[in-house]
Amino acid sequence: MATQSVTVVGAGFAGVEAAWALAERGFPVKLYEMRPATTTPAHTTGFFAELVCSNSLKSKSPTSPAGQLKAEMEALGSVVLRTAYENEVPGGQALAVDRNLFGASITEKLRNHPLIDVIDTEWTPQMFDGSPTIIASGPLSTDAISQWLANLTGRKHLYFYDAVSPTVDASSLDMDIVFAQSRYDKGEGNDYLNCPFERDSYTAFVEALISAERAPIRAFEAGGKRDAGQAELEELFVEKIKYFAGCTPIEAIAEGGLRSLAFGNFKPVGLTDPRTGKRPYAALQLRPENKEKTLYSLVACQNRLKFGEQKRVFQMVPGLEKAEFVRYGVIHRNTYLEAPRVLTADMELDDCPGVYVAGQLTGVEGYVESAAMGLLAGVSLASKLAGKDFTYPPRATAYGSLLSHLQDDTPREFAPMNINWGLFPENEKIKDKGVRREAKITAAQAAYAEWLGSLG
Ligand SMILES: Cc1cc2nc3c(=O)[nH]c(=O)nc-3n(C[C@H](O)[C@H](O)[C@H](O)COP(=O)(O)OP(=O)(O)OC[C@H]3O[C@@H](n4cnc5c(N)ncnc54)[C@H](O)[C@@H]3O)c2cc1C
Known part of the structure; x- marks a missing residue:
């Protein structure tokens, strides 16, 4: 045969x-x-x-x-x-x-x-x-x-x-700060974890995010000419990402105004911080990446920052100070x-x-x-x-x-x-x-x- x-x-x-x-x-x-x-x-x-x-x-x-x-x-x-x-x-x-x-x-x-x-x-x-x-x-x-x-x-x-948003090892989260709650307590078993910001920590985070160094964009990724400058490629790229991936990099959203994340990606509605009994100023949510809940991704944090910068900036988020990143955000x-x-x-x-x-x-x-x-x-x-x-x-x-x-x-x-x-x-x-x-x-x-x- x-x-x-x-x-x-x-x-x-x-x-x-x-x-x-x-x-x-x-x-x-x-x-x-x-x-x-x-x-x-x-x-x-x-x-x-x-x-x-x-x-x-x-x-x-x-x-x-x-x-x-x-x-x-x-x-x-x-x-x-x-x-x-x-x-x-x-x-x-x-x-x-x-x-x-x-x-x-x-x-x-x-x-x-x-x-x-x-x-x-x-x-x-x-x-x-x-x-x-x-x-x-x-x-x-x-x-x-x-x-x-x-x-x-x-x-x-x-x-x-x-x-892709960054993903962290669950065992590296500070659970004295991070709390489990789905918005308005909807969803099974409090699947989401929340990192609560106060006004000062939020402002410092946004400023660091906007000024952080970004990974260069290659012309083919943006559909631009080989000799195009980074500013032109960035503009083309953001449009392409919006079209193909249905999202905008978080640093581009943050550039829209100090409070744009607090009203968007990090809106705190339906959440109560058990340490204060109040709604936080803003909240970064973490979503389980696997059934065993050993990995969590940072919701709506797709970004193009250099990896070292992502570590520096996202470790400014309350509860993520010692977070271990198993995957960095990429677009x-x-x-x-x-x-x-x-x-x-x-x-x-x-x-x-x-x-x-x-x-x-x-x-x-x-x-x-x-x-x-x-x-x-x-x-x-x-x-x-x-x-x-x-x-x-x-x-x-x-x-x-x-x-x-x-x-x-x-x-x-x-x-x-x-x-x-x-x-x-x-x-x-x-x-x-x-x-x-x-x-x-x-x-x-x-x-x-x-x-x-x-x-x-
Ligand atoms: C720009 C870029 C940079 C990356 N940098 C790294 C890095 O530094 N480190 C890292 O670990 N990973 C990196 N990766 C991630 C990735 O894991 C590697 O690209 C890896 O090579 C993927 O392996 P693969 O076998 O799936 O695809 P590839 O290694 O890309 O192999 C696919 C092959 O298929 C051929 N091919 C495609 N279509 C056809 C066709 N129709 N007929 C015949 N042949 C075809 C291609 O020519 C190519 O040889 C990078 C990815 C990209 C896109």
């Missing part, structure tokens, strides 16, 4: 891992990559798995979330990590690579694999013939793919821009699906059997996370095609933590997430934060070892 071949679209971080995993397990792969003939607005080379920005693949420390994810990927034969270690440059705790050597080396490995047929062409949806296809075309997928996915999933489940061009609504547990499109999705398109964020999801897509599809049952890594693992983000249907603004402490299950009984984190890694290691054993 002929072995089923698989199409993989995109030789980015997810695509190379998926293709390699399938080929190493004996399945022929057609790997489509359109660069360099056709490129994206961010890529500049023809290398596979191009690092479009930083050259860091995050922490190597075995006791960090990214380190645990790496250990899990290595056990599955990650070609990205192997190549990264072969081309490592000094980066302290981080796995940093020489981007050109890394790119050249991984491209060569994939091109020379006897079971991988690289097709240097843009893949278009008309090419889908019903055979298993992994779409790993990334955050800057071509318009043809984006439109196709939008049609298959319903337009509202495909995002073209990230407009940028980014194509991704609302995974909990449109993907099965196998990362297959609910409404289009045979089409699998991998990488950033699924709703993870980062080189390593995208590679991780590509690798898992390849391993699970190989298992399925071999007629074996495949169970996914358990909840306690780093993989299980990422998957829980993609499958958690808690009502929220779904947005791509990197691996972080808050995604791992919390052991409430352990009070000390350091010990709690050690326990998370120990539990992940044990659960992963058992899962690997079960794969046979």
Whole structure:
């Protein structure tokens, strides 16, 4: 019986891992990559798995979330990590690579694999013939793919821009100040937490927000000319964000007048601060990001401040003085699906059997996370095609933590997430934060070892 071949679209971080995993397990792969003939607005080379920005693949420390994810990927034969270690440059705790050597080396490995047929062409949806296809075309997928996915999933489940508020680790909130209450006590179980401002703390916050340093806008994100100045791009960008993401960056709203946030994003109506028995001057609300309520996002705080500035400014909010940010706010061009609504547990499109999705398109964020999801897509599809049952890594693992983000249907603004402490299950009984984190890694290691054993 002929072995089923698989199409993989995109030789980015997810695509190379998926293709390699399938080929190493004996399945022929057609790997489509359109660069360099056709490129994206961010890529500049023809290398596979191009690092479009930083050259860091995050922490190597075995006791960090990214380190645990790496250990899990290595056990599955990650070609990205192997190549990264072969081309490592000094980066302290981080796995940093020489981007050109890394790119050249991984491209060569994939091109020379006897079971991988690289097709240097843009893949278009008309090419889908019903055979298993992994779409790993990334955050800057071509318009043809984006439109196709939008049609298959319903337009509202495909995002073209990230407009993300910062997210904090619940255990780092000051619960002597922060109080649980939904407006007018509506909603179940006081799902919202509130950070109450007084006039002075509010004024200081708004002033800091307006004057904070912003991340530069790239011309392609704003739809402007390459040589346009930042002021012009900012204007175009704010309009685009309003249209595509239905929001305005919080710093742009604050610029509208000192009280605009108190009447808008931070309006305190229906809230009573239990410490004073009164309505606060303004209130920043926090909404749970997962069922376990280990992560909270800052409601309506989408922004484009530099990350260091976000930490400085949002830690001025009462109750967030020691907040640990697991994800900073971003507003940028980014194509991704609302995974909990449109993907099965196998990362297959609910409404289009045979089409699998991998990488950033699924709703993870980062080189390593995208590679991780590509690798898992390849391993699970190989298992399925071999007629074996495949169970996914358990909840306690780093993989299980990422998957829980993609499958958690808690009502929220779904947005791509990197691996972080808050995604791992919390052991409430352990009070000390350091010990709690050690326990998370120990539990992940044990659960992963058992899962690997079960794969046979
Ligand atoms: C501007 C920008 C900067 C970023 N900076 C960082 C960073 O510093 N650190 C970090 O960890 N993450 C960063 N990310 C986030 C992200 O995780 C990376 O972009 C990561 O590369 C995503 O992996 P992927 O495999 O999903 O997509 P990609 O690595 O982008 O791979 C997708 C591939 O598909 C190809 N492709 C697309 N459409 C087609 C088609 N129709 N036919 C054939 N080929 C196609 C593309 O050419 C590309 O090679 C950044 C993202 C962006 C957009």
